[in-house]
Amino acid sequence: MLVLSGILVVIVGFVAGLNPLLVVTVAGFVTGLAAGIDPAAVLADFGHAFITSRYVAIVWLVVPVIGLLERAGLRERAHTLIGHVHAATVGRLLIVYMLFRQLTAAVGLTSIGGHAQMVRPLIAPMAEAAEENLGPIDEETRMTIRANAAAVDNIGVFFGEDIFIAIGSILLIKGVLQQSGITVQPTDLAVWAIPTAILAFIIHGARLLLLDRRLKQARERRS
């Protein structure tokens, strides 16, 4: 029971709005100590776990390239491109991107997309431009559009990737069941990801169309 105190630290820390790095470190030490590991060993365990998790940060290698392209006007160009498409709305544009992300992830192409590579330089400016085609936008609207652009990237990849048979989560399921003496085929698991993928598209797509309606109402209130 005592080892759960780390979880409590995380919840209290996040709710209180403390710096997450600090919260996570304290939670790690509390958990380790509660499990009866001595402080020096907890420090070593934490260091070891941090070093073996470095692959998580490799995505940051893209920042010099994206920064360079932003310097040359990439976001402005993405903005102009959508400025010429009069049928574009925030919701429609993000639905198209979500579908693209689901379909590419379903065939294993999860590396197409991502917040640093695609959403910040391309998708977010395009979505903002789609709304700006229709009139000036305030800061709050801009924030809403950006948050929605980030969300479709997540929803698209989460509910697309499990249709691909060689993705980590499918292989993990196969491995866990194998340990209990149950053999399953990745293709059978992947088939059962399809209903949820379709529902995710319908549910979030509908919410994006509702977002379009909310944006329209806000425009009419302003004018």
Place this chain on the structure above:
Amino acid sequence: MIGLEYVYILAGLMFGAFAVQHALDRANPHRWRSAVFWGAYAVSFLFGSHLPDTVNGAIVLVMVALAGIGGLRPGAVRSTTTEQRVASAARWGNLLFVPALIIPAVAVLGTLFLKYVTIGGAPLVDPAQVTVISLALGVICALIVGLAILRPPPTAPLHEGRRLIDSVGWAAVLPQMLAALGALFALAGVGKVVATLVTDYVPMTSSFVVIATFTIGMALFTIVMGNALAAFPVMTAGIGLPLIVTQFHGDPVVVSALGMLSGFCGTLMTPMAANFNIVPAALLELKDRYGVIKVQVTTGLLLLICNTLLMYFFAFPR
């Protein structure tokens, strides 16, 4: 053989360059704070594999202290103005998209084909790390093409990269910290305690209660751990297999596939999945750190209900 270590050295050099820029930024009164933070991170990439675990732990503590107490400040921005960017965008047009699209193109092609490349019988790249190595390769190709087309000052990529990483700040390190916390949780046996709690206190009388406990448990556990892959083995061993499959004769394929997807619903709702939910808020310069999560919660909850119903109706063959 090209392994992960080469990519880490590349990342270490990049973060080292960011640290040097901060150290030279005399206009920033807090320059040493940022310089030491990114410098320590660079050290962990360059030498982490060879340093003792305790030293690596101490490096983490230094970074946490700098970021957590006082915080990091962005350094001086050396970039183009909005007017210059608009002019440049008009000049280069759609050519600007080429380097941006090279990154995913090379990453995908590399992931598909690099594992077959051998030199003298040995594989050229570590087959287990081919995705990460292909991404790094994509970045290098895109950088070369970008520099060839745009011909900016040679230091521009490092200045611009530092500008971007400054806008993300400490959040850039959070996903890795959370992965480390997950490993510590596993070491301390947090998962087993949670599974025991759930099975002890929820009355497992009907198949619907068991299934709802499993799907909601997957989502809740993922919210706590930040990762559905960490929740799945624990919940499956605690509820999925012994109760749904063995006791109620559920189909293990349907149960596990939809169980994992229920975990993904949890991922949409938690700051613990920082790389998906907190980092983009920083990257897009949102005012609300939880702005992305707030958009996703409704979709996550609705899909969790869908997964629960799908499992209830299709897990029991009739």
